[in-house]
Amino acid sequence: MPRKLPALNADNRAFWQGGEHGELLIHRCHGCERFFHPPGPICPHCASLEVEPHAVSGKGKVLSYTLNYQPWIAELEVPYVVAIVELAEQPGLRFISNIVGMDPLAVRIDMPVRVSFLHVEDVWLPLFERDQ
């Protein structure tokens, strides 16, 4: 499937390229020790500037999902699953991704998932598969 890629910068590079070494890198604050996403130069919880990307387990669960049936562009293979995955490390720590490697119709909310990277050009997209 075609993938539009993000423009990389000093704040988001770790998230999009951590997969090169098999790591899902999420920004974490040294001040309050909380993770936050999307990544940025300041902790939105305590305003500390002492933040840096930190490897997480890559495990989580499906918070919500949708099966997209609309072929927005010709090359898309439908249906595909768009999901919000909440990471195991912290309640509310989450981002949008795709659930792959399984029957889309079998995806459920609360289903355990683990990260699986898709390498495209200089980006490693963190997708998710069912975690048995």
Place this chain on the structure above:
Amino acid sequence: MMFDHRYEKEVAITGIGQSEVGRPSSKSAMRLTVDACLEAVADAGLERSDIDGVACWPGDNNNGDPFSPVGPSALKSALGLNVNWFGGGYEGPGPLAGVINGAMAIAAGLCNHVLVFRTITEASARVHNKQAGALSNKTQGRDSSYSWQWFTPFNVLSGINLMALYAQRHFHEYGTQAEQLAQIALTCRRNAMRNPKAIYRTPMSMDDYMQSRMISTPLRMFDCDVHCDASTAIVLSRRDAARDTRQPPIRIEAIGAALNQPWSWDQISLTEMAAFDVGRMMWARTDYTPSDVDSAQLYDGFSILTMIWLEALGLCPVGQSGAFVEGGQRIALDGDLPINTNGGQLSGGRTHGLGYVHEACLQLWGRAEGRQTAEHRVATVAAGGGPLGGSLLLVRE
């Protein structure tokens, strides 16, 4: 939440106007805008020279996008207006931001009469390019946008995927069912059949709804609003200046514009969106309560958003919008709480935000011919989805 000064109470709506609603229209975006604005100024009993402010959401953003082809700068010049203040821009409390900003300009003493408008030409744009609107800038090059760079790599190429995530979560947490959600589309269609300007005016059955194409589960084609070419305008006036106008002023009793969460489509509460922050703020600025509301115009760019606004504004208990709309009687024109009385955006046309204000005013003034509600003194309007949200409580004097 404490407020010493509730500025909006110094402001009233004194006139409304709307162009033809075409799919597509043969008129230019500016001509549609001029039609709406001149009608609104005349409706207020004012002259062009009385207008000393212009507000718009989102404005043209210097890109000529059919989502908003005319901004305050172009309109001010076209109409030859002399203004003390004008402004637009996407970032703000959603499609009602023009009303909220315009009211602030009046309360701040900058203006007496502000013209607020919203023009959209997505129907004619799609005649030439089927992808216009949904996919502008979302499929080519690298994505550097604050928001969409987190979505487009996963082929989230339309807002409907984000709304579908809210809907699925609502279904999961509250047991909401497709047949309940369908009542938003069915109610809008029934109302649209009484509105000569509505785009879709043929009957829709539950079967029609259930058989409509699935776009992004659980949302179907009939859960999505319909593109149109149209412009809507309203005149806001300082209340003491409003006394010269022709019809009883409609007071802005309270506004909601709060956002106490990240500005984000996926980090925000999936079941509350910005809407719950907005609703809490609005009711904190008035002695009226949800039970005073005679009719509600609630954003239906996607049907699930109407359901969430019902809960956010306290018009039904949290999580129970499904049961509230079930069967459709309660939200019908002759029900306890008529909603989207002109057919909303689902069947009336995606006039995008200001169309709801126009319809609320028609109802409050008793001018909603063929679809007038029995009670019409207090109305609420809410618009937006995800991190976009704003609301108005309107009271006819």
